[in-house]
Amino acid sequence: MSEFLQQLVNGITWGSVYALIALGYTMVYGILRLINFAHGDIYMLGAFFGYFLARWLAPMAMPSGPEAIVVLLVSMLGAGAVGFLIERLAYKPVRRSSRLAALITAIGVSLLLENGGILLFGPDPKFFPQIIPAHQFHLGAGVTISNQQVIVIVVSLVLMLGLRFIVLYTRVGKAMRAVSYSHTAAALMGISVDRIITFTFVLGSMLAAAAGVLVAVQNPKIDPLMGIMPGLKAFVAAVLGGIGNIPGAVLGGLVMGIAEVMVVGYLSPTWRDAIAFILLIAILLFRPAGILGRNTAEKV
C-alpha cells in the first residue's frame, strides 16, 4: 500500500509537468486546429534558458529561493519570446494554406529547434545547477516526498490557476475563447484574431518553459533532444483529456503521469513509452472526443 501511495505521489509530480506542457498544445489546437509539434522543444528551450541563467546568477552554485524564482520567470519570458518569433515567422505565413502545410511547418520548426539546439548547446547532456537542494519529507506510512516534488506540484498548480483566471475572467481570455469558437465571428466583433493567436502561443510557450525548468530542477540532466518524448506524451495527454479543453489537458496530464509511473513501478521501465500510446489508441477508439471533450456533430 505504501509503495502504491509513493508511486501515486511520483505520478502526480510527473503528471503536473505533462499537464503544463499539454495546456500549450490544447490552447493552440483549440484556436488554430494545429498540432504544434515544436511545443516539446520549447519545453527543452525553457530548461536550457534556466540552465544558463542559473549558472550566470550563481557561479558558486549558491542556492537561494529568490534566485530560483528569477530563473523560472526569466526562462518563461525567454521561451515566450521564442514562441512569439516562431508564430510570426513560421506559422503565420502558412495560416491561409492547407492544414497539412501547417503541420509540416510545425515539424520543420521542431527539427530546427532540436538541431539548432545541438549546434548551439552541443549534443552531450548538461547538468542543471542545483538551485534547490533536495530535502525529503516523510508523510507517514512510508511515503516520502521531496521538497523539489512539492515545488513542482505547487508551481504547476499556481500556473494552472493563473491560466484559468486569464482565460475565464479577463478580456483577452474572453477574446481567446471567442477566437477558438469562430475566427470570422470574432473578427467581426472587433477582436484582432492575429494578436490573440500570438498571445496564445506566447502563453503556451511560457507554460512549457516553466515545465522545462521544473523538470530540470528535479532531474538535472538536460540535452537538446529531451523535449521529443515529453512533447509527444503531453500531446497524447491533451488528446486524452479532450483536445481544446483546458481542464481536460490537466486531467489528461495527471492520468498520463500516474499511468506511466505505475507501469515503471509494477511492470517494466521498457514499457514506459508504450503506455502513453496504448492509452491514446484506447481513448480514440472508445471515446474520440477525450475524457472531458464533447462530441460534436459533423457539419456537411
Place this chain on the structure above:
Amino acid sequence: MKRLIATVALLAVLVVIQMILPRAVNPYVLQIIVLCGINIVLAVSLNLVNGFTGQFSIGHAGFMAIGGYASAMFSLHVGKGWVSALTAGGVPALVAQGAALLVALLLGGLLAAVAGYFVGLPSLRLRGDYLAIVTLGFGEIIRVLIINVDAVGAAQGLPGIPQWTNLFWIGLFVLAVILVSRNLAHSTHGRALFAIRDDEVAAEALGVNTTAYKVLAFVIGAFFAGVAGGLSAHFVSYLNPSSFTFLRSIEIVAMVVLGGLGSITGATLAAIVLTVLPEALRSALAYRMVIYSLMLIVLMITRPQGLLGTREFSWKAIRDRLSRRRATGPVA
C-alpha cells in the same frame, strides 16, 4: 503481348543494371543508389495514403519495421536453409538467394499489410488529425514492442541478416510500386480514392464505399512499406528499433509533401533529392539538419502544394509541348 514484351525488357534492363553498375561505381555511390530506391518505395507507397486518399498517416516507419523484422526473421530461420539446400542441388547462388529474398519480402509485406488493415480500420470513426495521431501511436507501439521482445534482439538489434538485396530487387520493387500507383490512379478504384480526398461526404453520397477504400489505401501502402523494410534489412544486414522512430516516419512524410501530395513523379523525385541532399551536405555536417529543417519550413511557406503539385511526368505531355512549339515556330 505488348505488355509481356515490355515486362521482359524491363526485367532484362534490371539484370543488366545489376551486372554493370556495381562494378562501375564505388560502394559509397552504390549504397546511396540503394537508399534512394528504398526511399522511393516508401515515399510512393505513402503517397497512396496521404496523397491519393487524403488520409494523414505519420506511422509509415512502423509498417517498415514490421516488414523488416518479419522478413529478417524468415531469412534467418528458414530462408538461409532454403538457399543452402538449393545451391547444394545445383541452383546458382544468386537465383537461390533471390528466391528466398522474394519470399521473405512478400511475407514481410503481407504482415505489414495485415497491420495496415487494423490501423486503417479506425478511419471508420476518425478523421484528419485524430487518424494521424493513431498512426503515430501505432508506429511508436511497434517500436516499443520490438524493444521488449528478446527473440528479435530487443534494444540491441538483430544482426547477421543475409545480404541478399541487390540493385535488381530494388529496381523491381521501385517499378512495382510506381506501376501499381499509376495503374491505380487511372482505374475506377483510383478515382474513388481521389473522390474521398477531395470531398469525403460528396464521395459517400455518390455511392463510394469510403471505409473500404480508405482501408484499401492503407493496406497497399503498408504492404510496400513492409517490402521496403525487408529490402533495407537485407541490405544493411542489421536491424535496430531505433531506426524506426517517429522521425523516420516524418522523413517519409516530408518526401511526399515536398514532391507534391498526390504526385507519383513528385514523391519519386523528392525521395531522391532528400536522400542525396544530406549526403551532399556532409561537408557541412553540423549544419546539415538545420539546413534541412529550414528548407522544409521555407518550402511550406513559399510552395505549400509541393514542388510538383499533383502534376505527373508523362511522355505525352512532353511530346505535345514539343509539337506545339514546332507548330508555332520559333518565337521571334
